[in-house]
Amino acid sequence: MASRNNGETPVVSLRDIKKIYQMGDVEVRALRGVDIDIFAGEVVAIMGPSGSGKSTLMNIVGCLDVPSEGAYELDGQDVSRLKDDQLAAIRNHKIGFVFQSFNLLPRTTALANVELPLIYGGIGGRQRRQRAEDALRLVGLGDRLDHKPNELSGGQQQRVAIARALVNDPSMILADEPTGNLDTKTSVEIMELFQRLNEERGITIVFVTHNPETAEYCHRVVRVRDGLVESDERQTATAGIYAHGALHGAVNGHAPIAVKEKGV
Amino acid sequence: MKVIEAMRIALRALAANKLRSILTMLGIIIGVGAVIALMSIGRGVEKYVTDQFAGLGSNLLFIAPGQISEGPPTLRANPVKSLTLADMNAVGDRSLAPHVSAVAADFQTRATVERNGKSVSVQASATTPSYPLVRSWKTTTGSYFSQLDSDERQRVVLLGADTYKDLFPNGDYPVDQTVQVNGMNFRVIGVMEGKGGGPGGNLDKSIFLPLTTAQDRLFKQKNPNGEYKISVIYASIDDADNIPLAQEEISQLMRERRGVQYLDQDDFSIISQNDLIAVFGDILGALTIFLGAIAAISLLVGGIGIMNIMLVSVTERTREIGLRKAVGAKRADVLIQFLIEAMALAAVGGIIGVTLGWGLARLVSTLFGEFQAVVGADAVITSLVVATAVGLFFGIFPAYRASRLNPIDALRYE
Numbered sequence: 001m002a003s004r005n006n007g008e009t010p011v012v013s014l015r016d017i018k019k020i021y022q023m024g025d026v027e028v029r030a031l032r033g034v035d036i037d038i039f040a041g042e043v044v045a046i047m048g049p050s051g052s053g054k055s056t057l058m059n060i061v062g063c064l065d066v067p068s069e070g071a072y073e074l075d076g077q078d079v080s081r082l083k084d085d086q087l088a089a090i091r092n093h094k095i096g097f098v099f100q101s102f103n104l105l106p107r108t109t110a111l112a113n114v115e116l117p118l119i120y121g122g123i124g125g126r127q128r129r130q131r132a133e134d135a136l137r138l139v140g141l142g143d144r145l146d147h148k149p150n151e152l153s154g155g156q157q158q159r160v161a162i163a164r165a166l167v168n169d170p171s172m173i174l175a176d177e178p179t180g181n182l183d184t185k186t187s188v189e190i191m192e193l194f195q196r197l198n199e200e201r202g203i204t205i206v207f208v209t210h211n212p213e214t215a216e217y218c219h220r221v222v223r224v225r226d227g228l229v230e231s232d233e234r235q236t237a238t239a240g241i242y243a244h245g246a247l248h249g250a251v252n253g254h255a256p257i258a259v260k261e262k263g264v
Numbered sequence: 265m266k267v268i269e270a271m272r273i274a275l276r277a278l279a280a281n282k283l284r285s286i287l288t289m290l291g292i293i294i295g296v297g298a299v300i301a302l303m304s305i306g307r308g309v310e311k312y313v314t315d316q317f318a319g320l321g322s323n324l325l326f327i328a329p330g331q332i333s334e335g336p337p338t339l340r341a342n343p344v345k346s347l348t349l350a351d352m353n354a355v356g357d358r359s360l361a362p363h364v365s366a367v368a369a370d371f372q373t374r375a376t377v378e379r380n381g382k383s384v385s386v387q388a389s390a391t392t393p394s395y396p397l398v399r400s401w402k403t404t405t406g407s408y409f410s411q412l413d414s415d416e417r418q419r420v421v422l423l424g425a426d427t428y429k430d431l432f433p434n435g436d437y438p439v440d441q442t443v444q445v446n447g448m449n450f451r452v453i454g455v456m457e458g459k460g461g462g463p464g465g466n467l468d469k470s471i472f473l474p475l476t477t478a479q480d481r482l483f484k485q486k487n488p489n490g491e492y493k494i495s496v497i498y499a500s501i502d503d504a505d506n507i508p509l510a511q512e513e514i515s516q517l518m519r520e521r522r523g524v525q526y527l528d529q530d531d532f533s534i535i536s537q538n539d540l541i542a543v544f545g546d547i548l549g550a551l552t553i554f555l556g557a558i559a560a561i562s563l564l565v566g567g568i569g570i571m572n573i574m575l576v577s578v579t580e581r582t583r584e585i586g587l588r589k590a591v592g593a594k595r596a597d598v599l600i601q602f603l604i605e606a607m608a609l610a611a612v613g614g615i616i617g618v619t620l621g622w623g624l625a626r627l628v629s630t631l632f633g634e635f636q637a638v639v640g641a642d643a644v645i646t647s648l649v650v651a652t653a654v655g656l657f658f659g660i661f662p663a664y665r666a667s668r669l670n671p672i673d674a675l676r677y678e
Contacts, residue, residue, distance in 0.1 A: 064590065064672050085594040092592020099675065103587045107280050119269050120592035164591065 009076050011171050011204050012038040012061060017070035017080075019056050019227075030056040031067070032227035038172070038206060043198050045207045045215040048224035057224060058208040062097065062174045063090045075171045092121050096165025096173040100180035102157045104149040110136060110160045111145045117168045135163035139193060155186035162193060172204040173197075179214060191217045267600065274605035277577075278612070288573040289613030291566025292654070296614045296647045299559040300621025304637040305628055306551055312635035313544055316459075317537045323504050324398070326535045327355065327497040327514060345531055348491040349475070351521060352392070355499050360517050363510040366500040368398040369475060371493060373483055377423075377471055378444040379431040386427050387470040388445065390478030396456075398498045406439045406454025413453075414474040417481065421450040425458035426468035445471065446482060507536050563650065566613065567658035574606050574662035578669075585666050586674025599667035606659025607652050614651030618644050 019031040030053045038044050046061075048054035059065040060072060063079055066087070072080040079090055091097075096117075104113045114132040118124075123131070136145055139159040149157050158178060165173050175194070179187035195217055197203045207214050215221050216235075223230040278285045330344040349369055354360055356367035368391060375388035389395075396408045409420050421443060423431065432438055438452045450473065459467045475492055479485055485493040501510045511534050518524075518532050578585070585598055593601075625637035 059672050062590075064675075085596075088589060088592050088594045091590060097590050099587075103583060103590075103675065105584060105587070108276070116588070117591040119266075120588070120594070120597060122266070168592075 008039060010037040010039050010073075011042075011075060012036065012206070013071075013073040014061070015071040015073075017057075017060060017067045017072060019053070019060065019065070020068045029227055031060070033070070034224070034227075034229055036222060036229065036232070038204065040171075040204055041198070041202045042220060043194070043205045043207070043218045044220045044222060045209055045218040046222050046224060047210055047212075047215055048230075049210065052224045053227040054208060054210075054224050056227075058174065058176060061206060062095055063087045088120075092117055093168060094171040096162075096168065096170040098158070098161050098165050098173060098175035098178045100177035102149070102154075102161045102181070104157055104160055104164075106149055109146045109148055110141060110152070110163075113149070113160055114164045114167050116164060121168055131167055132163070135167040136160070138166060138197070139163045153186070154182050155189055158182065158186075158190050159193065162190075162197075166197070166203070172206060174206050174208070176208045177211065177214075178207070178209075179211065180209075187213070266597065267604070270597070270601045270604045271608070273601055274608045277581075277605055278608055284573065285609060285612075288569050288609055289566075289616065291562055291569045292610050292613030292651050293566075293617040293620060295559055295562025295566055296617025296651055297620035297624065298562065299555055299647055300618050300639065300643060301624035301628070302555050302558075302621075303552075303643045304621065304625035304639045306548060306555070307638040307640060307643075308625070308629055308635040310544070310548055311638055314541060317541055317544075323501040323507065324537055325499045325501060325507065325510060325514065326533075327351075327499060327518065328495070328533050328535070330531065331529060331533055345522060346487060346493045347495070347497055347532070348487055348489075349392075349494060350491055351518065352494065352497045354517055354521055355497055355514055361499075361510065361513040363502050363506040363513060364499045365502040366394055366398050368392050368395040368498045369492075369494040370395065370496050370498065371475055371478065371483070371485065372495045373485075375446050375471065375482075377421075377427065377431065378447075379441070382431060384427060384430045384469075386424070387467075388478070388483075389470055389472050390475040390483065391472055392475055395472070395498070398500050401459070402457045403454040404457050405437070406452075408472070409453060409474050414476050417477045418474065419448065419450045419477055419481070420453045420473065421445060422454040422456055422472040423452060424456050424468040424470040424472075426466065427471055428455045430469075445473065448482060507538070511536065559647075559650075563654045566610070566651075567654040570606055570609050570655055571658040571662060573609075574602060574659055575665070577605070578602065578662050578666040581666075582669065582674045582677040585669050586671045586677065589669070589671035590675060595667040598669075599663045602663035602666045603656060603659045606663065607655040610655025610658075611648065611652045614648045617651070618647060 014034055014036045017031050017034040018029070021028040021030060032053075034053075034057060046054060046057060056065070060067050063074065063082075064087070066072075066082065067080050070080065071078060074090065074094055077090075079087070082090065097103075105116070111129070111132050114135050115128050118128045118131060133142070133145060136142060139162050141156060141159050141163065144152065144156060144160075147156075149160070152160065158181075162173075162178075165175075173194075178194070179190055182190060191214065194205055198205055207218060209215065218235060220232065220234050222232045327347065329347050347369075352367050352369040355364055358364070371390040373388055373390075374385060376383055376385055378384075393409055393411050393414050396402065403422065404425070406422070408422060409418065413420055423438065423443075428438060431443060432441075438455055441452045442449050443452055444450070456468075456472065473482075475494070479492040487493055499510070499514060501507050514534055515530060518534075519530060522531055524531055585593075588598060588601075622639050625639060629635060629637040
């Protein structure tokens with residue numbers, strides 16, 4: 001299913017993934033055999049209407065859940081049959097989550113929020129602080145280390161969340177509607193940040209979204225419907241150029257509409 | 265390492281909700297506070313009373329007429345056969361009671377003492393010269409009367425510390441001053457050291473005079489044979505280990521002297537300090553059980569309060585738990601975090617309770633002055649350990665619940 005296969009091991013390799021929920025007497029087949037490969041450095045959007053199995057797929061890709069059937073290899077390691085605590089360790093080391101509602105700990109500084117995955121990774125002391133600071137600088141919040149979430153704007157909060165996702169140097173960032181709670185201008189800034197992280201650091205990013213504007217920043221769009229992959233299309237690199245245009249537009253104050261027209 | 269992290273997280277969570285944390289701790293605070301306060305006061309009283317008993321004289325046996333347990337003597341058909349000086353001499357005879365090292369007799373009655381028109385009612389102790397030795401009681405001024413004074417029936421008197429203050433409010437030197445005891449002139453020869461109140465009344469509000477003088481000239485209490493009546497015989501025992509043996513010796517001797525028939529009960533009592541302390545100990549033991557019950561109930565209530573709040577907290581922080589799990593927290597991490605939070609609640613409550621109880625005990629001992637509350641390290645440590653254990657126990661269920669939350673559901677929780 002991989003659109004690019006030059007002998008390289010994919011970061012994410014899903015083979016015939018099925019997920020069946022038992023709701024009383026009714027069997028719900030949320031995923032009915034999904035095959036996807038995602039390679040290092042790709043930016044992929046997983047799209048689909050609600051009820052398509054998109055969320056279930058995200059949970060499995062994010063190692064929050066295991067498939068009923070099929071094989072999932074993350075970084076070459078089979079993770080499809082792991083227990084809760086083993087999944088927690090995988091999430092800690094290999095996946096950085098970014099959520100729609102940021103999910104920062106309230107009353108806790110940006111720095112402490114970013115340190116969280118390192119705490120569970122058993123990294124302590126100066127190293128932990130240093131890495132958290134570096135991650136916050138990377139997302140442009142080097143001067144907001146000691147600010148608490150309620151002292152930060154929505155965009156800044158999401159940057160903290162992105163720093164938290166980056167801090168453990170994961171194989172992949174999994175972002176679930178990352179701009180869903182942000183205004184258009186801030187959304188563009190956040191998407192631009194994701195794009196910069198991908199371009200400068202080669203970070204693999206998977207977006208789960210139903211927002212076509214988010215999808216436009218991606219190399220590849222995987223559409224899911226009724227528990228199956230409906231389409232898997234590569235896009236041209238125009239997203240990057242487009243994004244820069246969008247950012248400038250946004251800064252100049254007449255961005256959103258222009259962006260849409262240009263992009264599509 | 266992780267436990268330290270969990271402690272920091274827990275303390276931060278508690279600090280974030282100060283009012284609620286304090287209210288939750290209240291049960292533990294009150295329970296621990298009450299126990300510490302009452303225990304400290306109890307200890308203080310115990311120490312005070314024990315000191316008082318010790319002040320009676322070491323290795324001392326009291327021999328008194330009648331059985332203490334039989335009720336007031338006046339209610340009985342046969343009047344109690346009183347003790348006499350001859351009884352004291354027999355008890356003091358080493359060939360009859362080899363473990364008795366010294367004896368003293370004491371006849372106690374009320375008397376009025378006057379000086380310069382100032383009159384006080386005191387307890388008069390008419391004693392043998394050996395009295396201060398047996399009671400290990402010193403004089404602060406002058407000295408106790410001698411055998412010679414006693415033999416000559418001298419009209420000499422010693423004053424208790426409070427009696428001296430009452431009669432000599434200016435602190436005049438009392439020796440060779442004259443006071444009137446029941447209207448009769450007596451020469452003051454000394455003042456006894458202050459002992460404070462004790463079992464049987466305030467010994468400082470008393471006077472001491474020779475038994476011979478008192479019974480021949482003042483009170484004239486003699487039995488039909490003309491022997492001096494006495495209220496109590498004090499017997500010093502040579503060694504604390506020999507007290508039961510001495511008790512037996514004296515009992516045999518007294519039964520013989522007083523003609524008590526075989527199988528009849530003693531018509532006198534031999535009481536050791538240990539007997540007195542044991543009675544007091546029984547009272548204290550009952551008090552301790554009562555305190556323990558209060559502590560157990562309040563800690564139970566406090567524990568349930570903690571469980572309640574922890575369950576609320578787990579529900580409120582479902583998303584936080586979901587996030588922690590998403591970024592790599594294992595079940596044990598979440599479990600430990602919430603357990604430590606519950607334990608911290610209880611432990612901090614315990615510390616506040618100890619402080620509060622200690623303050624209360626100090627306040628009480630300042631207000632009543634007579635004794636000093638004793639806050640024992642064992643009581644403090646025990647209450648803190650028990651409080652923390654209560655937190656741990658009642659934290660298990662909420663923490664377990666938190667640790668089992670599914671991260672997907674938890675992240676979606678509104």
